[in-house]
Amino acid sequence: MIAYLPSAVAASMRVFFVCAILAAQQAWAQYFDVPYVPTPQVVVDEMLRLAQVGPDDFVIDLGCGDGRIPVTAAAFFGARALGIDIDPGRIAESHRNAKAAGVTGRVEFRQGDLFQLDIAKASVVTLYLLPDINVKLRPRLFELLKPGTRVVSHDFSMGDWKPDRVLTVQKKIYFWTMPARVAGRWKLEADLPGVGASTYELEIRQSFQEIEPFARTEKRNYAVWEPRLRGKSISFIIVDNDLAHRFEGTVEGNAIEGVVRTGAGTAEVQTAFRAARIGGS
Ligand SMILES: C[S@@+](CC[C@H](N)C(=O)[O-])C[C@H]1O[C@@H](n2cnc3c(N)ncnc32)[C@H](O)[C@@H]1O
Numbered sequence: 001m002i003a004y005l006p007s008a009v010a011a012s013m014r015v016f017f018v019c020a021i022l023a024a025q026q027a028w029a030q031y032f033d034v035p036y037v038p039t040p041q042v043v044v045d046e047m048l049r050l051a052q053v054g055p056d057d058f059v060i061d062l063g064c065g066d067g068r069i070p071v072t073a074a075a076f077f078g079a080r081a082l083g084i085d086i087d088p089g090r091i092a093e094s095h096r097n098a099k100a101a102g103v104t105g106r107v108e109f110r111q112g113d114l115f116q117l118d119i120a121k122a123s124v125v126t127l128y129l130l131p132d133i134n135v136k137l138r139p140r141l142f143e144l145l146k147p148g149t150r151v152v153s154h155d156f157s158m159g160d161w162k163p164d165r166v167l168t169v170q171k172k173i174y175f176w177t178m179p180a181r182v183a184g185r186w187k188l189e190a191d192l193p194g195v196g197a198s199t200y201e202l203e204i205r206q207s208f209q210e211i212e213p214f215a216r217t218e219k220r221n222y223a224v225w226e227p228r229l230r231g232k233s234i235s236f237i238i239v240d241n242d243l244a245h246r247f248e249g250t251v252e253g254n255a256i257e258g259v260v261r262t263g264a265g266t267a268e269v270q271t272a273f274r275a276a277r278i279g280g281s
Contacts, residue, residue, distance in 0.1 A: 032086055033114075034129045038065050039154050039171075044072050046169045051124045051150040053077040060084070060122040062114040062129065062137070067094025067107070069126045074103035079124070081107045084117050120144045128154040135159040147180035147251065148231035161208045164230065177231040179209040180251035184280020188215070190273035193262045194243045202275060234258075247273060 039047070047069070053059060055078035061069040064083025071094070073079040085091055094109040110117070115137070119125060122145060127134060134156050141151060153174045157163060163174040183206035191197045198217065202224070205212040211229045215222040215238055225237040225244075234256060235248045249258025254277035262269050 033133045034063055036065055036087065036090065037128070038068060039128050041068065041072075043154055043169060043171050043173065044069050045076075046167060047126055047152045047154060047173050048073055048077050048124075050165065050167055050173055050175050051126075051152045053079050053124055055079060057123045058082070058121055059124045059126060060117070060119050061126045062117070062119070063127070064094055064109065065090050065128075067091075067097045067109055070094070070107045070109070071097050071101045071103055073124075074098075074106040075101045079106070082110070082122075083107070084110045084112055084114050086111070086113055115140065118144065120146070123149055125149065125151045126154075127152070127156070129156065131156045131159075141178065145178045147178050149178040151176045151178065162210070164209065177209070179206075179229050180232045180234070182206055182211060182229060182234060182251055182256075185278050186256065186275040187278050188247075188256075188273060188275040190245070190247075190260050191271055192240065192243075192245050192260060193269045193271065194241045195245075198240070200238070201278075249273065249275070 053073055057073070057077070057079040059070060059073040059079050059081040061081070061083045064070060064085045067083050070081030070083040073081040083094055085094070088111050091109050091111045098104050098107045098109070119140070125141065125145065129137070134153060135158060138158055138161060155171055157174050158176065161176065163176055165175040167173040167175070182204050184204060186202040186204065188200040188202045189198070200215045200217055200222070203214045209229050211227045213224040213227050213236055215224050222238050222240065225239065227236040228234070232251045233248070234251055235246070238245050238247065243262050246261045247258060248261070249256040256275040258273060260271050260273045262271070
């Protein structure tokens, strides 16, 4: 039809259509942070296996597409699940897939922006987004998720937050456990075999799940060996009086409680320890 119009009108209509398409593309790019590409089912299964999803879990898929991750989590891992997607068409598809799998009672789908969703209830968060979107999302994960929550990402990492594990099964799968906040100074008390009642000041530096503790008493400083933080579980070794004292505890806010194993083999002795935060956060 444009061919029959005077050339000036046809040219301005072409300019109008090109501008309209560019504007629509720009609007789409602002609205959708990530285009729709489904995760292959094999990779979905491996993501949920890697996160050890089970009946006690609440899985949230951020940008759920056709709902395959929440539906699989509910149908084959017994979990409850929630998927959110910006695209109403994907949400309609997700509802159809949940119905076909017979899991409508255990999955929920919401149309909306993943950056607005309250994810605090999740015990597992799954992602198939983009590298820069993962990095943009990272502060929200640290702000809202409980320590111990597992995060699994198909294909893309999280900038300088190193994964706890990486699997490759057709595609790369990254896995993290949200670390407890342990940075700061702690007063650690234990009655250690071969040492007696002891109080150490423990100073912990933290970058994500990587920790660097230092210990001191009034008399001397101690190296702290093999420090490890996974979610709320913390462990480290202090060598005192020629004995290795292996601390394993659980972080709950400003307290750590756990056991110390001293000695080895049949000579191993187990005692309790506790630590309270005295500075930093
Ligand atoms: C790569 S697909 C992944 C789909 C699904 N999670 C999977 O793994 O099969 C990304 C999805 O994120 C959705 N999306 C993009 N930006 C979004 C946003 N800001 N909020 C919610 N969903 C979004 C897209 O519509 C798309 O369905």
